[in-house]
Structure formats: structure tokens, C-alpha cells
Amino acid sequence: MELKEAKEQFIMSWGALGSNWGVSKTMAQVHALLMVSNAPLSADEVMEQLNISRGNANMNLRALIDWGLVEKIHKLGERREFFQAEKDMWKIATRIASERRKRELQPILKVVDQMKEIEDKQADKAELDAFKKQMTELENFTGRVDRIFDRLDRADERWFTGLLTKIMKR
Amino acid sequence: MELKEAKEQFIMSWGALGSNWGVSKTMAQVHALLMVSNAPLSADEVMEQLNISRGNANMNLRALIDWGLVEKIHKLGERREFFQAEKDMWKIATRIASERRKRELQPILKVVDQMKEIEDKQADKAELDAFKKQMTELENFTGRVDRIFDRLDRADERWFTGLLTKIMKR
DNA sequence: CAGAACTTTCAAAAAATATTGAAAGATTAG
DNA sequence: CTAATCTTTCAATATTTTTTGAAAGTTCTG
Numbered sequence: 001m002e003l004k005e006a007k008e009q010f011i012m013s014w015g016a017l018g019s020n021w022g023v024s025k026t027m028a029q030v031h032a033l034l035m036v037s038n039a040p041l042s043a044d045e046v047m048e049q050l051n052i053s054r055g056n057a058n059m060n061l062r063a064l065i066d067w068g069l070v071e072k073i074h075k076l077g078e079r080r081e082f083f084q085a086e087k088d089m090w091k092i093a094t095r096i097a098s099e100r101r102k103r104e105l106q107p108i109l110k111v112v113d114q115m116k117e118i119e120d121k122q123a124d125k126a127e128l129d130a131f132k133k134q135m136t137e138l139e140n141f142t143g144r145v146d147r148i149f150d151r152l153d154r155a156d157e158r159w160f161t162g163l164l165t166k167i168m169k170r
Numbered sequence: 171m172e173l174k175e176a177k178e179q180f181i182m183s184w185g186a187l188g189s190n191w192g193v194s195k196t197m198a199q200v201h202a203l204l205m206v207s208n209a210p211l212s213a214d215e216v217m218e219q220l221n222i223s224r225g226n227a228n229m230n231l232r233a234l235i236d237w238g239l240v241e242k243i244h245k246l247g248e249r250r251e252f253f254q255a256e257k258d259m260w261k262i263a264t265r266i267a268s269e270r271r272k273r274e275l276q277p278i279l280k281v282v283d284q285m286k287e288i289e290d291k292q293a294d295k296a297e298l299d300a301f302k303k304q305m306t307e308l309e310n311f312t313g314r315v316d317r318i319f320d321r322l323d324r325a326d327e328r329w330f331t332g333l334l335t336k337i338m339k340r
Numbered sequence: 341c342a343g344a345a346c347t348t349t350c351a352a353a354a355a356a357t358a359t360t361g362a363a364a365g366a367t368t369a370g
Numbered sequence: 371c372t373a374a375t376c377t378t379t380c381a382a383t384a385t386t387t388t389t390t391g392a393a394a395g396t397t398c399t400g
Contacts, residue, residue: 003293003301006285010305013281019386021274022192024358035304038297043377053360058378079368080376087304089311104191111183115176123173127208131173134205134257135180141259144334151337164314167321167333189356194388213347223390228348249398250346341400348395355388365378370371 007036011050026052027060031069034085040073042080068095090157101149105142112139177206181220196222197230201239204255210243212250238265260327271319275312282309 001009011032018028029050034041041049047057061083064070069092073082086092115135120128152160171179181202188198199220204211211219217227231253234240239262243252256262285305290298322330 001288001290003288003290003298006288006290007301010281010285017274017277017281020192020277021270022190026358036301038300054377055361055379056359059359062378079374089307093311093315100191104187107187107190111180111187115180118171118173118176120171120173120176128173130208131177131206137259141263145263148334148337163337164318166336167318196388224347225349225391226389229389232348249344344397344399346395346397349393350391351393353388353390355386357384357386359384360382361380362382363379365376367374367376369374 010036024060026050026056027063030057030060031064031085034064034070034083035087037085040075040082040084042082044080046083067099090160094153097149098153101146101153105146105149108142109139109146112142180206194230196220196226197233200227200230201234201255204234204240204253205257207255210245210252210254212252214250216253237269260330264323267319268323271316271323275316275319278312279309279316282312 011029014032014035015025015029018025030046033046033049043054043057043061046052046061047054050057052060061070064083064085065072068086070083070085073084075082086095112135116132118128118132181199184202184205185195185199188195200216203216203219213224213227213231216222216231217224220227222230231240234253234255235242238256240253240255243254245252256265282305286302288298288302
């Protein structure tokens with residue numbers, strides 16, 4: 001396989017994977033394209049290479065910037081903006097972890113927290129207790145995982161690697 | 171808030187959250203409904219409580235069974251099937267982890283693995299190396315996370331809790 | 341085996357999401 | 371200030387995903 005071909009293949013596959021993990025195909029493709037480009041690309045280059053419209057390119061580039069996976073670059077003497085993907089895997093991973101924490105874990109905690117204020121004199125005691133117990137367990141578990149992600153976000157790669165070694169030894 | 175009301179609220183919220191983490195609203199609702207039901211429910215009860223069609227109920231119940239989050243129950247003397255959700259948070263968590271590993275991590279490994287067979291005499295040497303390096307890093311990182319999930323899947327809760335304590339101490 | 345009681349399938353319809361492209365908004369240069 | 375160049379917005383459109391419901395399939399009962 002040739003390099004150019006490999007890059008294209010990677011972009012397409014990365015896009016297809018996106019949908020498995022809740023990201024739109026195009027957003028994943030834009031990310032992949034920037035990941036395998038040696039130089040920052042302009043919006044027009046992204047549009048052209050992926051065959052998408054200007055609006056679409058703009059929207060997804062912006063979303064990637066929100067995720068912290070892409071940044072705007074200004075070249076001096078150049079009017080337009082360029083976009084560059086973060087290439088360091090550790091940073092990519094922590095950005096994704098952080099975003100998923102915000103989107104997936106914290107909303108659960110919020111919902112479960114509200115469930116605690118039940119006051120029902122009518123209800124069957126055992127049933128009420130069962131419900132409360134379940135909510136508490138859900139909260140505990142989610143809270144624990146949330147704290148791991150938080151820790152991860154603030155740690156550095158060496159910490160993580162060390163941790164892994166420990167985990168794998170057992 | 172009353173118990174019944176709380177349960178409904180939980181079901182609705184859980185459903186809304188589902189879309190944040192790549193599961194359809196209805197599937198998440200069915201799961202929530204079964205989680206907060208003290209007794210197993212029949213397909214008809216699920217249909218009725220969530221106002222969904224028979225086909226939809228069937229589909230989502232099946233998907234939940236695939237995920238290992240719900241199981242069929244046969245009551246003796248009863249013709250129809252009942253459905254019961256796993257309520258143990260540890261089991262719920264490992265099932266979800268295992269499923270996501272399969273859907274999110276392993277496909278990445280597969281794609282990246284294919285990228286290794288590049289043979290391009292034409293291409294710029296530095297560019298080729300950069301691409302290969304990136305693919306390797308992606309593979310290493312994903313592989314590591316994949317192994318954690320695998321480990322998690324086979325471990326028990328006490329192991330996990332112990333691990334957490336260690337993580338949090340640092 | 342026939343009929344009743346359920347469950348599963350799947351093509352069509354509906355709903356939710358993503359994309360387009362033209363117009364409006366910025367920003368810089370002259 | 372005006373024109374030129376580039377970015378952002380958003381209503382209309384297209385695509386994808388989910389849901390429906392009726393028909394086909396299955397399994398049990400008598």
C-alpha cells in the first residue's frame with residue numbers, strides 16, 4: 001500500500017468508527033485528515049479533500065476545537081486560518097476522556113442526585129428502599145469512575161504508564 | 171417527590187442520557203424501566219409503560235440481552251417471557267465496559283494494524299516515518315487501554331475497589 | 341394436528357441528525 | 371471608507387437512524 005492510499009484509508013476508517021462512539025462521521029474524518037497531515041490545513045483544503053461544504057467544514061472544525069483536539073494556526077502574512085490537530089496520543093486521550101466525562105458521567109450524577117429527595121409515605125417500604133439503594137449504588141460507582149477521569153485529566157503520561165504497569169502485574 | 175414519580179423521572183432522564191453515549195433513547199428507557207422494576211416485566215408491560223410498539227420493544231429488549239444487561243425469565247405455568255435487568259452495579263459496569271471495548275477499541279486496533287503494511291519507495295521519507303510513528307503510537311495507546319478493559323472484565327469488584335484506593339492515594 | 345398465545349421480522353413511515361449553500365458578518369488592506 | 375477576502379450562520383434539504391405495525395414464524399396445549 002502506498003502512503004497516500006494509506007492515509008485515505010485511515011481517514012475513511014476513522015470516519016466509520018466515529019459513529020460507533022457517538023461522533024459524526026465527518027467530524028471523525030476531519031480529525032483523521034488533520035492527524036495525518038504534516039502541515040496545518042486551511043478550511044478550503046479540508047473541504048476539498050473530504051468533499052464537504054464550507055458550512056460543514058466550519059462546523060466540524062469548530063467542534064474539534066471545542067473538544068481540544070484541533071487548534072487554529074495563524075501564519076504570518078496569511079489572511080486565512082489554518083487548522084492543526086494535536087498529535088500527541090496522551091493529549092488526545094486526555095482530551096477525549098475529559099469530554100466524555102463531561103458528556104456521559106456528570107449528567108448521570110446530576111440525575112441520580114435528584115432522585116434522592118423522595119418522600120413517599122404511601123409507598124411500599126421495601127420497594128422504596130430498593131430504589132434508593134439502587135440510586136445510591138449508581139451514584140457511588142459513577143462517582144468513582146468520574147474521579148478516575150478527573151485524575152487522569154490532571155495527571156501526566158508517566159503517572160499513567162506507571163499505573164498501568166501496576167495494574168498489569170496483578 | 172413520590173416513588174412512582176421518581177421512577178418515571180429516572181426513566182425519562184436515563185433515556186435522554188442514552189443519546190449522549192451512543193445508545194438509542196428507547197433502549198436506555200427500557201433498561202431504566204427494568205432497573206427500577208421490582209419484578210420482571212413482560213414485553214406487553216414494557217410496551218404499555220413506555221408507549222412503544224411491539225416491534226420496537228422486542229428489538230430493544232433483544233439488544234439489551236446482547237449487551238448482557240437484561241435476561242429472559244421464564245415463570246412456570248406462564249407462557250410468555252419476562253425480562254429482568256441486572257441490578258448489580260459492578261456487573262452492569264463490566265458489561266458496558268466489555269461491549270464498548272468490542273465496539274470502540276478493537277475496531278481501532280484493527281484499522282491501525284492494516285496501516286502498517288505500507289511500502290512506498292516514492293514517498294517522502296520523513297513523511298512516511300511520521301505517519302508510521304503516529305500509527306504505532308495510536309496502536310500502543312489503544313492497546314493499553316484495551317488491556318485494562320479486558321482485565322476489568324475478568325476481575326472482580328474487590329480488585330477494582332482496591333485499585334481505586336491506590337489510584338486516589340497518589 | 342389445529343388453534344391459541346406469543347415472539348420475531350421487515351418494509352414502510354416517522355423522527356432525529358447531519359449537510360448544504362447562499363447570505364450575512366467579520367476583518368484586513370489599500 | 372470600500373473592496374476584497376475569509377468566516378460564520380441558518381433555513382432548507384438530504385441522509386441516517388429509529389419506530390411502527392401487520393404479517394410470518396414459533397411453540398405450546400388440548
